[in-house]
Every structure is written in C-alpha cells, then in structure tokens.
Amino acid sequence: MATPALADSEPAAHPVPAAELDVRLDGIRKTYGDVVAVDRVDLEIPAGEFFTLLGPSGSGKTTTLRLIAGFERPDEGHIELAGADVTNRAPYERDVNTVFQDYALFPHMTVAENVAYGLRVKRVPRAERKRRVEEILKVVRLPELGDRKPVQLSGGQRQRIALARSLVNTPKVLLLDEPLGALDLKLRQEMQIELKRIQREVSDVGITFVYVTHDQEEALTMSDRLAVFNKGRIEQIGAPAEVYECPATEFVAGFVGVSNVLERDGKKFTVRPEKIRMQFDEAGDGELGRIRDVVYVGMFTRYIVELDSGGELTVVRQNLETSSQEALESRGKRVRLEWRPEHTFEIERGGNE
Amino acid sequence: MLGPPLAWMLIFYLAALAVLFVSAFWSIDAFTGKLTHAWTLTNFDTILHSSTYHQIAFRTIWMAVAVTLTDALIAFPFAYYMARVAPPRMRTILFVLVLLPLWSSYLARIYAWRLILNQDGALNWSLAKVGLPEQSWAFTNTAMWIVFSYIWLPFMILPVYAALERIPDSFIEASRDLGGRNWTTFRRVIVPLALPGLAAGSIFTFSLTLGDYITPTLVGNVDFIGNVIYRNVLGLTNNLPFAAAYATVPLIVMAVYLTLAKRLGAFEAL
Numbered sequence: 001m002a003t004p005a006l007a008d009s010e011p012a013a014h015p016v017p018a019a020e021l022d023v024r025l026d027g028i029r030k031t032y033g034d035v036v037a038v039d040r041v042d043l044e045i046p047a048g049e050f051f052t053l054l055g056p057s058g059s060g061k062t063t064t065l066r067l068i069a070g071f072e073r074p075d076e077g078h079i080e081l082a083g084a085d086v087t088n089r090a091p092y093e094r095d096v097n098t099v100f101q102d103y104a105l106f107p108h109m110t111v112a113e114n115v116a117y118g119l120r121v122k123r124v125p126r127a128e129r130k131r132r133v134e135e136i137l138k139v140v141r142l143p144e145l146g147d148r149k150p151v152q153l154s155g156g157q158r159q160r161i162a163l164a165r166s167l168v169n170t171p172k173v174l175l176l177d178e179p180l181g182a183l184d185l186k187l188r189q190e191m192q193i194e195l196k197r198i199q200r201e202v203s204d205v206g207i208t209f210v211y212v213t214h215d216q217e218e219a220l221t222m223s224d225r226l227a228v229f230n231k232g233r234i235e236q237i238g239a240p241a242e243v244y245e246c247p248a249t250e251f252v253a254g255f256v257g258v259s260n261v262l263e264r265d266g267k268k269f270t271v272r273p274e275k276i277r278m279q280f281d282e283a284g285d286g287e288l289g290r291i292r293d294v295v296y297v298g299m300f301t302r303y304i305v306e307l308d309s310g311g312e313l314t315v316v317r318q319n320l321e322t323s324s325q326e327a328l329e330s331r332g333k334r335v336r337l338e339w340r341p342e343h344t345f346e347i348e349r350g351g352n353e
Numbered sequence: 354m355l356g357p358p359l360a361w362m363l364i365f366y367l368a369a370l371a372v373l374f375v376s377a378f379w380s381i382d383a384f385t386g387k388l389t390h391a392w393t394l395t396n397f398d399t400i401l402h403s404s405t406y407h408q409i410a411f412r413t414i415w416m417a418v419a420v421t422l423t424d425a426l427i428a429f430p431f432a433y434y435m436a437r438v439a440p441p442r443m444r445t446i447l448f449v450l451v452l453l454p455l456w457s458s459y460l461a462r463i464y465a466w467r468l469i470l471n472q473d474g475a476l477n478w479s480l481a482k483v484g485l486p487e488q489s490w491a492f493t494n495t496a497m498w499i500v501f502s503y504i505w506l507p508f509m510i511l512p513v514y515a516a517l518e519r520i521p522d523s524f525i526e527a528s529r530d531l532g533g534r535n536w537t538t539f540r541r542v543i544v545p546l547a548l549p550g551l552a553a554g555s556i557f558t559f560s561l562t563l564g565d566y567i568t569p570t571l572v573g574n575v576d577f578i579g580n581v582i583y584r585n586v587l588g589l590t591n592n593l594p595f596a597a598a599y600a601t602v603p604l605i606v607m608a609v610y611l612t613l614a615k616r617l618g619a620f621e622a623l
C-alpha cells in the first residue's frame with residue numbers, strides 16, 4: 001500500500017499561464033476504426049513537472065503519449081509544446097524524446113553510438129558529441145559501457161542507456177512508456193529512485209517528464225501530479241495525495257488504492273482504509289459489522305469488514321501491538337468502525353474531470 | 354537430436370569433396386584416355402599457366418559479381434515495398450509473384466528468355482512497336498547477365514525481405530524521435546539492419562552464377578567455369594581429374610566470399 005505524504009501544496013486546478021506550459025492537449029480524440037482510444041482529452045503540464053498518466057490496460061495512455069511524440073495524429077484537437085502548435089509536425093520536428101517500453105536501442109550500434117545518435121543526426125560537432133555522451137553516461141551511472149553493443153547489456157542497463165539516449169538531447173519533454181515494466185520488482189524500485197534522482201540532476205535544464213504506468217503505487221510515489229485514465233478519458237487530475245484521498249469518481253477510488261465505496265442515503269462516498277478506526281466494542285458511534293476476512297501483510301494487517309447496513313469496507317491497521325496470531329484470530333468478530341467526517345469524500349458516478 | 358543427421362550430412366559432403374580434391378591430383382593418359390592414379394600437379398599447372406583458363410575464371414567471377422550487384426539493386430526496393438509499405442493482401446500477392454518462377458522449370462524459363470532476346474524475338478518486336486532501335490543481345494554477355502539476374506532474383510529478394518520485415522517499428526520510431534528525417538532513418542537504421550539480408554542473398558546469387566553452366570550454354574556463346582567442367586566430365590575429353598582441379602577454383606572463391614559475408618552478418622540473417 002502506498003501512503004503518500006500529504007501534499008501541502010495547493011491543488012493545481014487553476015490554469016497555468018501558457019508560457020510556462022510545456023505540454024497542452026486540447027480536446028484530443030483518436031480512434032482506430034471503431035475503437036475510441038483517446039476521447040476528448042484536455043491536459044496541461046507545466047514545465048519541469050513529473051506528470052504521470054495512470055490507468056488500466058487499454059485506457060489510452062500509450063496512445064496519448066504517442067500523440068505527444070508525433071507518431072500518431074489526432075482525429076480532433078490540438079497539441080501544443082512550449083506554446084507552439086505542433087499538431088501536424090513530424091516527430092523529428094518536436095522537441096520531445098521518448099523512452100520506449102522495449103527500449104528500441106539500435107542493435108548495430110554501440111552504446112555510445114546509440115546515445116550519440118540524436119546529436120549526430122542534428123550535426124553536433126564530434127568533440128561536443130563525445131563530451132555530452134560521456135557526461136550523460138555518468139548521470140545514468142554507466143560510464144564504462146560505451147563500447148558495448150546493446151545485446152551485451154542487462155535489462156536494467158539497457159533501460160538506463162535508453163534513458164541516456166533521450167536525455168542527451170535535453171528535450172523540453174521526456175516521454176516514458178512504462179519504462180520499468182520489464183524489470184523485476186527490486187530493480188524497478190531502485191530505478192524509480194534513480195529516475196527521480198536523474199530528473200533532479202537534469203532539472204537545471206528543466207525537462208518535463210510524462211510518465212506512463214498502470215502501477216498506482218509507482219504513480220503515487222513518483223509524480224508531482226497524475227491523470228487517471230479510464231476508457232480513453234481522464235477521470236481525475238491532481239497531486240498524488242489529492243487523487244488518493246479525494247477520488248473524484250468511483251473508478252478512481254477503486255483504481256487508486258482500495259475501493260471502499262459506501263452508499264448511504266442515496267449518496268456515494270469513500271473513505272481510505274487507513275483512516276478508519278476499528279473498535280472491538282459495539283457501544284458508540286459508527287458503523288457496526290463483522291470481520292469477514294483478515295490478510296496479514298507484515299507491517300500491517302488488512303481487515304475486510306461486512307457492515308450491517310450494507311456494503312463492505314477494507315480497514316488497515318498497523319501491527320503495533322497485535323501479533324499475526326491475534327490478528328488472524330479476529331476473523332468473524334463483531335466490530336465497530338469509526339472515521340472522521342472530514343475523511344470521507346463524496347463521489348459522483350461516471351466521468352468527471 | 355541434431356547430431357546423427359548432421360554427421361551423416363558431413364560424411365556425404367566431405368566424402369564427395371575429398372574424392373573431388375584427391376582426383377584433382379590424378380591425370381589422364383594422353384594416348385589411351387585411361388585414368389592414371391599417380392600423384393601429379395599437371396592439372397593445377399595447366400590452370401595456373403593457361404591464359405584461356407584464367408580468362409574463363411575471371412569472366413565467371415566478374416559475371417557473378419555483376420549479377421549479384423544487379424539483383425541487390427533490384428531486390429532492395431522491391432523487398433522494402435513488400436515488407437514495410439504494402440498492405441497485407443498486396444504482400445501475399447507479391448510473395449506469390451516472387452515464388453511463382455521457382456515452381457516452373459528453370460530450363461523453360463531460360464528458353465523463354467532466348468525467345469525474348471532473339472534477333473526476331475519478343476523484345477525487338479516490342480522495341481520496333483514503340484519506335485526504338487533494335488537490340489542484338491542474343492548470345493552475348495549482356496544476354497547472360499540479364500538471364501542470370503532474372504533467374505536468381507528471388508534468392509535475393511527473400512532474405513532481404515526477411516531482414517527488412519524483422520526490423521521493429523520502434524527502431525524506426527526511435528530514429529525519427531531522435532531527430533532522424535526519413536532519409537537519415539533509412540540510411541542509418543534501415544540499410545544497416547538490412548545488410549545481413551543482402552549479404553545472405555548475395556551468397557545465393559553469387560554461388561549460383563558461379564556454378565551454372567546451363568545459362569551460358571543456352572543464351573551465351575562463351576565458356577564459363579561450369580561449361581569447362583561439364584565438358585571435361587561428360588564431353589569428348591572426359592578428363593575427370595582436370596574437371597576436379599578446375600572445380601576447386603569456384604570452391605576457393607566461395608570460401609573467400611563466405612568469409613566476407615560472415616563479417617557482414619549474413620549467417621544471422623539466414
């Protein structure tokens with residue numbers, strides 16, 4: 001479970017002046033035959049932000065990224081990069097670089113040649129090329145591997161080289177499509193930290209990161225802001241804490257974290273599992289229920305509670321005093337759940353932006 | 354699993370080659386025409402010092418080079434269109450068109466070319482129709498060059514197609530993404546990745562031209578290595594040892610050629 005720190009920054013809902021915007025999508029729509037891959041998406045990403053597109057498989061994240069890169073043309077809408085309309089420009093005319101999910105390193109070139117490719121086709125002089133390649137290989141911490149061929153690298157190393165090949169061009173915007181998807185869990189967590197470090201290190205040139213993932217934990221831990229995609233539409237845009245704690249729709253509540261949606265008096269609301277206090281006495285305020293299931297997760301235990309007045313809530317408790325034995329034995333017990341009214345958020349059905 | 358069949362193949366191949374090589378050191382008795390099993394270098398001596406045999410060898414190698422280059426030039430755009438431009442239906446149609454000639458008799462196809470290139474053949478007839486001067490390529494090196502290039506073309510198209518088809522779209526997108534315009538992407542990514550396919554195809558076109566004796570017999574009027582060997586094996590002279598000795602020339606040429614092709618990655622592309 002990711003529990004991001006509460007963001008004290010104000011919600012980024014108000015529009016950013018166009019000059020500081022790196023990416024602006026305006027009513028973008030893209031269809032493939034009958035499939036609507038991206039449906040009227042509006043997006044504004046200010047310069048230097050780490051912005052994540054989060055959503056389930058097939059929700060249109062990759063398509064959105066490919067539209068920004070220029071590999072696809074939208075059926076409707078406009079794309080602006082740094083204030084300029086690039087809707088009809090080819091990829092090589094956009095100041096944007098992509099890190100591909102399969103890395104797409106050129107197999108016939110060495111690592112150094114791969115990294116130098118962008119500079120080379122832009123006719124950067126040899127000496128400067130060499131200097132910048134060496135520099136960026138240091139940033140991704142692989143300064144020794146310049147002479148190898150891509151096949152001689154491990155998955156994690158390829159990932160870093162793909163990153164270096166894009167970053168060396170210091171694009172305005174860096175697009176990353178599930179760049180850590182092919183790595184194992186441990187390496188993925190390492191690379192998450194690495195990516196943030198690298199973004200900080202190149203931040204003097206101010207590269208905006210647009211990151212695609214379907215892993216909510218990754219999205220919550222890495223992003224400045226994120227957009228939750230569902231069926232080609234954006235359901236919510238906000239800082240991780242905002243999206244996590246005040247999901248705007250039932251879909252977001254379910255996809256980002258545990259759903260925990262209750263319907264009372266015709267209204268739907270959600271409350272996050274760690275905000276619920278579980279008491280084993282039945283006297284007092286709150287909802288009564290019975291523990292249906294207990295999942296011991298080490299640091300904490302997850303309880304699934306069936307409520308008497310209908311519905312089900314997941315409750316998370318840190319294992320401060322309870323042992324695993326005690327936790328597991330509480331299955332079937334009657335409990336009372338309490339939470340503070342300010343920790344509940346009313347949600348609407350369907351799409352809300 | 355692969356062991357026994359491979360060993361079998363090797364024995365057959367190597368045995369045949371060994372017999373060939375050994376017999377190259379025998380000779381024919383000039384008077385009786387009988388095979389003499391005594392070791393001699395006479396055959397190699399003749400080949401090394403006869404300008405006729407030099408000429409024939411160079412002519413053959415030169416033709417093989419010309420045919421290979423021609424096929425590479427024709428095959429590349431064709432295979433490129435097939436692999437990366439044509440919609441699936443078109444691709445199937447083109448595939449059939451490429452393979453179709455291979456299903457018909459090779460002799461019949463060469464004969465057809467003879468009819469086309471003849472002085473009063475289909476080509477001159479067509480040229481006259483559009484008011485162009487008539488050609489007289491029949492039984493010349495030009496005729497052989499055209500016919501060789503035609504009959505071996507599928508052997509170049511297929512490996513080049515395979516190499517081009519295998520290039521992932523993401524490589525091309527990556528190149529464009531990094532600032533490579535279409536021509537740059539073509540030159541720096543597509544061509545280098547198609548090179549192993551071209552090298553593989555060239556092994557076929559080169560070696561098939563080197564060893565063929567039917568095309569020169571039917572549409573040419575000069576000797577190729579294959580004709581000399583053929584005549585010495587089955588012809589009047591019946592000098593098997595000499596044929597064997599001369600056959601080592603294309604073998605050596607091919608050995609050199611394969612070494613070069615291997616450098617270009619031809620064997621990974623097959």
Ligand SMILES: Nc1ncnc2c1ncn2[C@@H]1O[C@H](COP(=O)(O)OP(=O)(O)OP(=O)(O)O)[C@@H](O)[C@H]1O
Nearest residue numbers: 032035036037056057058059060061062063064214
């Ligand atoms: N080239 C294409 N041709 C046809 N349909 C496509 C194409 N590309 C994407 N789609 C469809 O568009 C929709 C969105 O796809 P997209 O690849 O953007 O999803 P995604 O959010 O990246 O999913 P994933 O997490 O699985 O990568 C899907 O229904 C997909 O099948």
Ligand SMILES: [Mg+2]
Nearest residue numbers: 061062063177
């Ligand atoms: Mg995707």
